Amino acid sequence: QVHxxxxxxxxxxxxxxxxxxxxxxxxxxxxxxxxxLRQAPGQSLEWLxxxxxxxxxxxxxxxxxxxxxxxxxxxxxxxxxxLTSLRSEDTAVYFCARPQSGSYWRFGxxxxxxxxxxxx
Amino acid sequence: DIRMTQxxxxxSASVGDRVTITCQASHDINKYLNWYQQKPGKAPMIxxxxxxxxxxxxxxxxxxxxxxTDFSFTISSLQPEDIxxxxxxxxxxxxxxxxxGTRLDIK
Numbered sequence: 001q002v003h004x005x006x007x008x009x010x011x012x013x014x015x016x017x018x019x020x021x022x023x024x025x026x027x028x029x030x031x032x033x034x035x036x037l038r039q040a041p042g043q044s045l046e047w048l049x050x051x052x053x054x055x056x057x058x059x060x061x062x063x064x065x066x067x068x069x070x071x072x073x074x075x076x077x078x079x080x081x082x083l084t085s086l087r088s089e090d091t092a093v094y095f096c097a098r099p100q101s102g103s104y105w106r107f108g109x110x111x112x113x114x115x116x117x118x119x120x
Numbered sequence: 121d122i123r124m125t126q127x128x129x130x131x132s133a134s135v136g137d138r139v140t141i142t143c144q145a146s147h148d149i150n151k152y153l154n155w156y157q158q159k160p161g162k163a164p165m166i167x168x169x170x171x172x173x174x175x176x177x178x179x180x181x182x183x184x185x186x187x188x189t190d191f192s193f194t195i196s197s198l199q200p201e202d203i204x205x206x207x208x209x210x211x212x213x214x215x216x217x218x219x220x221g222t223r224l225d226i227k
Contacts, residue, residue: 045156045164045207045218061215095163100175105211106154108175110163 002026004034004096004111011117017084020114022096029077030054032099035107036070036081038092048094050104051079086118122147122210126219132227139195141222143208148188152212155184155193157204158221164207168193200226 007021022034036048049060051070058070069082079096093113100108123146133139143153151171156164166175168184171191181196195202203226208219 044220045209047215047217059214063215097163100166100169103169105152105209105216106166106169107156107164107209108166110165113163 002098002109004098004109006094006096006111006114009115009117011119012086014087014118014120016086016118017082018086018116019080019082020094020096020116022079022081022111023077024079024096024098024109025077027098029074032101033104034070034072034079035097035099036068036094037097037107038094039113040089040092043092045095046092048081053079083116086116088118090116091118092116121215122149122213122217124208124210124217124219126206126208126222128222129220130223130225132225133198134227135198135200137198139198139202139224141193141206141208141224143186143191143193143219145189145191145210145212147213149210149212151187152210153184153186153191154209154211155182156207156209157202158207159204198224198226 003025005023030053035050051058067084072079096111097107098109100106125144127142153171155168158164167178172184184193205221205223207221
């Protein structure tokens with residue numbers, strides 16, 4: 001059974017960085033890419049970027065490409081999303097998601113979400 | 121980025137009602153549209169992919185249709201457990217983008 005388990009909530013000051021982890025299980029880690037999305041309170045979903053777990057290749061939304069880094073640790077079967085220069089508008093639940101087999105963009109499996117609060 | 125516009129933004133209906141949500145894309149996205157259900161405090165769950173295909177395990181009362189710029193999502197007979205917010209998502213262009221959501225309540 002596929003599961004994605006994320007790290008816990010974080011509270012950060014404006015200007016700081018946050019690093020959220022995602023640990024997929026139930027499948028071969030390098031068989032699927034992993035995406036990151038976020039959802040601000042009461043808002044819709046926003047795609048941040050993806051990582052190819054085989055070789056670490058990444059793709060980012062242009063809106064975040066100067067502040068986001070997605071990495072993976074194949075020995076630990078974990079994916080990480082780091083967002084820098086945090087501002088209050090970055091307060092959101094951050095999700096990792098794995099697409100359905102044979103797809104890049106059908107977000108079929110999701111982590112439980114990690115709440116990041118940016119507040120002075 | 122492709123803008124996805126959902127309508128209505130909220131909807132109240134009775135158990136057993138037929139409910140339809142629409143989603144309009146700012147550009148032609150062929151059939152590259154998914155529908156998700158999200159319950160409070162939970163991650164979204166995909167229901168429909170490629171505009172009209174039901175994901176495995178999803179009840180058949182859910183359906184989707186459309187192509188190009190205009191899409192619809194229907195619940196044929198609303199059940200109490202369908203209370204949630206529903207989102208469309210296009211993936212014809214990167215970045216994939218979502219509609220603003222339709223909040224569905226029981227009347």
